Amino acid sequence: MAEKVGEEYIDSSGVLWVMVEGRLFSKQVSLKECLKIRVPRLLQTSCISFGLIIVDSIAGVFRGTAEYDESKDEEKCKGIHYGILSRAKDLKEIGGDLHNLASIHGLCVICVNQVSDAMDNIQGFGFEKKIPALGLSWANMVTTRLMASRTKSFVNLEKNSGECSKGNERTLIRELEVIFSPELPPSKCQFAILQSGVEGIS
Template identity: 35%
Template sequence: MHLRNILPPNIYDVIDRAGISTERQIILLSIWDIKKYTNLNLDDILLLKNIVTENVCPTITTGKEELKKFNCNKAGVLTGCTGIDNLLAGGFRRGTLTEVFGESASGKTQLGLQLTLNNWAKGCVYICTEDLFPTKRFEEMKISLPQFDPRIDYGKNIFVEHITEAIDLLSCLRVRLPKLLEHHKLALIVIDSIAAPFRCESNNYVKRAEDLREVAILLTSMAQKFDLAILCINQVTASFEDSNSVLPALGLAWSNMVTTRLMLKKTLNVLDGKSLANISNQQIADHHKTYIRELHVMFAPHLSNMMAQFIVTACGIQDIPK
């Protein structure tokens, strides 16, 4: 940009004769310095500064606005539960890091399994850090797929890894997982759970924070480079401020790296007899009571703080029957 193209000719001629030839000089020089060099009046100097600053000032956008635009036209990774997919504005967002936390039996692993099974054809990675991969439960849910075909191997595009130590998780994320993603087009990575490898007797919290930060950076980089949705299931810890509430584990070192945070709750509300009549005995399976679960949006740049309800049956996560 040349000053001649943006300034009134009479002002440009004056500053040019005074040796003021760059936007930087006009911005940094005080009003009184410009007056001394050019003898322009105050109104002309203010006009000069305003024109230059408006033309050289970069467009200001916030991180939240950029995240809203990021992948806004790409389809999310769906769970198959209409209520949850609607809550998440089309499923789990690609290119970002999503955390789901909740107490025991709230349905965290069920959600991870359902998300994996619903996207088996697109390819998924399921990293287990607490227990072995729940193969039996996976097979139960597989049979209940809307278009289940016994001739199809639903596990052929699902890659399972068992990890118990933080150093092994980092090794997987640094080396093995990127190599896998270079050769296979995948849609989803699930880590169940992110907290387990970092539970240890060591009091080196600085090292743990550094490792957590690296884990989050590696996951986010892969999500953006390979257009993935990443779900990290997290455990909970008691809140010192409120004995009746819980907080996600791993503290601020992890929380500050998460894009979307969701909370799962198992309520005390049970489906009534009329609603249960719409679910077969096979679906209810071993559940003597079918509790209603809730998925709450705690924070997300593209979502409102709302909630969706669902139930867990032998078929997996389902919308509440009407």
């Protein structure tokens, strides 16, 4: 259960959340605390071997609060300009913490980001020209960028997966594309999300 403090909530473990349009988002302060204190402590003391950290989504932490859009103390923070600088600083700090965790403990780190429509044909990637959220501050922290998207094609479940389908039931084909990587060439593959899990489509 979470205790309400204005429009913010504190759960039983002390994590701070903010309510936006009926949904709870963890605040960036809690994410930094998690990466600096809780995750390292867990990795050092747990008898379980961890190989993967997933942050879903990194953009949701910063888009889910108005703290970076406009400061309440304009004389001290100079309004929106302070918000931009503050966000860039926190993004760099969070990215650095994730890199350190990956290096020290031999982990793979996946950060789910959001995308926006590109305003021209020069920027962006993918068929519909999308650009990632959070700008250059976060882009400079990324070593490999993968883009998951929906196509306009469908696949018949019964024919491709062996599962029982109801009549002509079909599922949407999705695509995973390597945008850039120091170890992988630009490439893409197609897959479908089924009740049994994720299945590749050749």
